[in-house]
Amino acid sequence: MAELIIFNKPFQVLSQFTDERADRRRATLAEWIDQPGFYPAGRLDYDSEGLLLLTNEGALQHRIASPRNKMPKTYWVQVEGEIPDSAIEQLSQGVALKDGVTSPAKAQRIPEPDVWPRTPPVRHRESVPTSWLELTITEGRNRQVRRMTAAVGYPTLRLIRCRIGDWTIAGLQPGDYRRETVHLPRPATGRGKPGTGGKTGRRNQSRKRRTKKA
Structure with a gap:
């Protein structure tokens, strides 16, 4: 069994x-979480908010954070401007970035979610409207969501991660967390001796039978 911390990371926290x-002091997880032995499974940018998972088990950390596992991550994104269907379609099909084309994402326009006010608030300009979308990706490139929305012409103003796999920030205010136990699957074992596969074990037995016949 592994223990998991489901944390709603506030804005501007490492x-x-x-x-x-050393040149400036930034807020860290230590100001909210005092649980020895727990480490983040992945990361969330300093200027992004929302779900961050921490665990005390390396196998669970790898399962969540490894790009090979392609665990889906869902974000609520406030962008500058009223994002059109054409931009949503581009995000859904994949966007060309400097480090290559992104994998297809799930993207849809949504009403403004019922979330906490940000401190400091997003800069408001009367002449420039904003809109919200929900974006689900399975990659983990650096600042990927921000680069994707900028690439289709709609810069990100606020970014909140709301889900990783089946875990969500439901019921958590910024700085709050809850713990849960995760049951990990048992590793598969071979039929041969410890440290060998089943086939190796059978080959050794065949050699012994041939030796006796000789």
């Missing part, structure tokens, strides 16, 4: 317990 930069 996804780590210490800040290596």
Whole structure:
């Protein structure tokens, strides 16, 4: 069994317990979480908010964070301007970035979600409307969502991660967390000796039978 912390990371908090930069002090996870042995499974940008998972088990950390597992991550994104269907379609099909074309995403326009006010608030301009979309991706490139919306002409103003796999921030205010136990599947075992596969074990038995006949 593994333990998991489901944390709603506030805006402008590092996804780590210490800040290596000595020139300025930034908030870290240590100000909210005092649970020895837990480490983030993946990361969430300093200027992004929402779901961050932490665990005390390496196998679970790998399962969540490894790009090979393609665990879906869902974001609520406030963008500058009223995003049209054509831009939503581009996000859904994949967007050309400097490090290559992104995998197809699930993208849809949504009403403004019922979330906490951000501190400090997003800059408001009367002449420039904003809109919200829900975006689900399975990759983990650096600042990927922000780069995707900028690439289709609608810069991100606010970014909230609301879901990773089956875990969500439902019921959690910024800085709150809850713990749960995760049952990991048992690793498969071979039929041969410890440290060998089943086929190797059978080959050794065949050699013994041939030796006796000789």
